[in-house]
Amino acid sequence: MVTYIIRRALLSIPTVVVVLTLVFLVMRVAPGDPAIAALGQYASQATLEAFRERMGLNAPLWKQYVEYISSFSRGDLGRSMSSGEPISRIVVAVLPHTLILVVTATIIGIIVGVPLGIITAVKRNRALDNAVRVCSLAGVSIPTFYLGILLLLFFSVSIGVFPTRGAGSLGDPVDYANHLVLPSLALGLIKIAYVTRLTRSAMLETMSADYMRTARSKGISEQVVLCKHALKNVLVQLLTVMGMLLVLSIGGSVMIEIVFSRPGLGRVLVNAANQRDYTGIQSVMGVYAVLVIAGNLLIDLACMFVDPRITYD
């Protein structure tokens, strides 16, 4: 089994390379001169030339590509075109904040969403089911940043219970948690909506399966049928859509980091985008790709442990 895990991990390396290649192609082959983008329309020819030389933009494209892939694999993400700072250092500094936000929101989504989805499926078409369905429809419709702004307006500006900006320091857990409440709630509430909808439809599908009728006809109590027979199958189904939820919450985390002025990957990306910093965008996209692919790998492995029908050979 250990060899299987190692092989699966190695197999995801080509995917990462393909994604990095695509990002490189899009950023470099696309129209637009990175030097002019970074220095502005009115920079002199000499400054532009010096900048291109310093950033290695004069080398042939294939050489730049090889350099990009090989330094990425060494964990070197190059220097930012706008500030000149090494991007790896920026990413290492902000990555924990983004990961903590995404993981906390996911936990909130699962802890609340799964039970809600099960209850509403069991009590289908009753008042509770309808109320939850309306709320979860609103949840999947609302833009993340608007929910963030509403929470900010109510809890920080009007009542003043939570701080409005920043992430606090990692060294002070109470302060950090205090800063985390609203951002993770904004992202988490939206996840609850998705998880509830997914769980409800998976549960409805499972409840009409043949083995459920068999279990009931054996005279097992309804509770045991639901908990032992239905829940297990629903959880496996949910696990397989977790990858989609991961992509979703990474997109959402960008907006939340902007609204709450939290340090994070999303903020780095948006700043790089506003300054048209091509190396910055390219590197952050690469890091996102690695996160998504690694997340999907973990989910695949978790599926393997949970679902006995999947064999590893």
Add this chain to the structure above:
Amino acid sequence: MTEIGPAWRRFKKSKTAIVGLSLSLLVVLSSLLGPIVISNDPLAHSMSSRLEPPSSQHPFGTDGYGRDVFSRVIHGGRVSLAVGFGSIGIGLVIGTLYGMLAAMAGRHIEVILMRAIDVLMTFPTLIMGLVVMVILGRGIFNLVLAIGLTWTPRFARIAYGCTKSLASADFIIATKAIGVGRSRVIIRHILPNISGTIVVMATMWLAAAIRIESSLSFLGLGVSPPTPTWGNILFEAMRYLDRPWLAVWPGLAILITTIAFNMVGDGIRDMTDPRLR
């Protein structure tokens, strides 16, 4: 494709779908007709009436330049809806063509074309739109194109799947057997059979496209001020958090629109899903 008559009857039965449809019509009509009816200019500055709370003259108050927020939200709706419809249209056309061609292209090219789609789908739509906007530069047309391109892989995947399942159907094999060319098979025989599913997906993704538009404009990468869109009105409101009405109303406009379109999308999906009949 499903027949219109019975499908409409099923659609009518769902209360959610009808409420959604009425709300959607309301939103579309108010942004189409609103700018004609409202007399306040969304771009007119007035330093004497900056940051006023809602009143009978300015139902949603005024912003930092003294502009009427109500008028800006109504005018902004035009831009946001146009970008939403336009980008889904672009994604639908390019994506459907790509998906159908990939499905009919033959083994090796097919694998390469669809792997490219898988790779593109690893990025959240927002991040993809953001990168395309950086390359193209700001502006309404570029925004439509950028969001359209981020939706292309999703349409391509659906079109590919539908075409694949049709390709082995007897009538397609028969048309091929009598010597009908590949492009004619795609246009005359495949396209009419998959268009129903694709239009359903388009309705479901319309709300998401509008959400991406507002997000990109909120980040300063979409439509540039002073042209109002729901996203950049919210961006400007972030500077005055002590005046909550500036942010609440434009956001509510986005929320009502996306909920309405999602309700219609859900309704159409339930209508076409044979398992739920």
